[in-house]
Amino acid sequence: MVNYRTDLDNTFAALSHPTRRHILTRLEREHECTISDLAQPLGMKLPALMKHLDVLANASLIRRFKEGRTVTVRISPMPLRQALGWLHRYDRFWTPRLDRLKAYAEAKDKR
Amino acid sequence: MASVTLVRRIKARPATVFDAFSTVEGLTSWWGPDDLPLISAEADVRVGGIFRVRFPTSDGSVHECTGQFLEIKKPELLTLSWQWTMGGEPTEKGRTSRLELHLHPVAEGTELTLIHAELGQDAGAKSHGEGWSGALEKLVKTYTEEAAR
Numbered sequence: 001m002v003n004y005r006t007d008l009d010n011t012f013a014a015l016s017h018p019t020r021r022h023i024l025t026r027l028e029r030e031h032e033c034t035i036s037d038l039a040q041p042l043g044m045k046l047p048a049l050m051k052h053l054d055v056l057a058n059a060s061l062i063r064r065f066k067e068g069r070t071v072t073v074r075i076s077p078m079p080l081r082q083a084l085g086w087l088h089r090y091d092r093f094w095t096p097r098l099d100r101l102k103a104y105a106e107a108k109d110k111r
Numbered sequence: 112m113a114s115v116t117l118v119r120r121i122k123a124r125p126a127t128v129f130d131a132f133s134t135v136e137g138l139t140s141w142w143g144p145d146d147l148p149l150i151s152a153e154a155d156v157r158v159g160g161i162f163r164v165r166f167p168t169s170d171g172s173v174h175e176c177t178g179q180f181l182e183i184k185k186p187e188l189l190t191l192s193w194q195w196t197m198g199g200e201p202t203e204k205g206r207t208s209r210l211e212l213h214l215h216p217v218a219e220g221t222e223l224t225l226i227h228a229e230l231g232q233d234a235g236a237k238s239h240g241e242g243w244s245g246a247l248e249k250l251v252k253t254y255t256e257e258a259a260r
Contacts, residue, residue, distance in 0.1 A: 008231055091117070098119050098223070098225060109220070
């Protein structure tokens, strides 16, 4: 459970920056990108981009592969699934309650 | 940092929905899971007033959430802080999240939007970044659907 919480912290921290979300969205769409592919549209210098990629890699949200002098980046979906599963617990908590709240309030105003 | 949002259309006046969430009588009437009544409820509906609900679940465990009313604009807005003081989500222990209820009058009654926000955040620590964007939620969903295929 401790690890689970640390993983979630890392995931949410990594996701809390618009540049990193942009990178993930792009990787989702294009399956894999080279580092220079990623840097170009962002108008970002490589060292700044590398810092964001480090954060994503530390949270296991991406994997990097080196072939010769080219580094490609791929998304790894597991932490996202885990984070979504965790958020769904709150969905499951509130959904039946709001259904009952609705039934209660509607019955009360009908009286 | 993370949040969940649920929306319900309710055929009742906003004030009725507001009271359902902010009075002991209201909370007692709908909160508990099926057939298991609340153990206790407290709702001191003024800014800084205590909100507390203790309830059993069918697996035999007892949970309690405790918070304070932060914003009260009857009948359109209610904001509360939220902590699990017994049971609840183990990953949220010692953390404070925020619950927002927005009540908009519509032709049929009320549109209720419940937002449970600032989940996954250490107590007292404010989020540095912004919350989840819709695009990301979609991204995550895509992967879940992919996994289910």
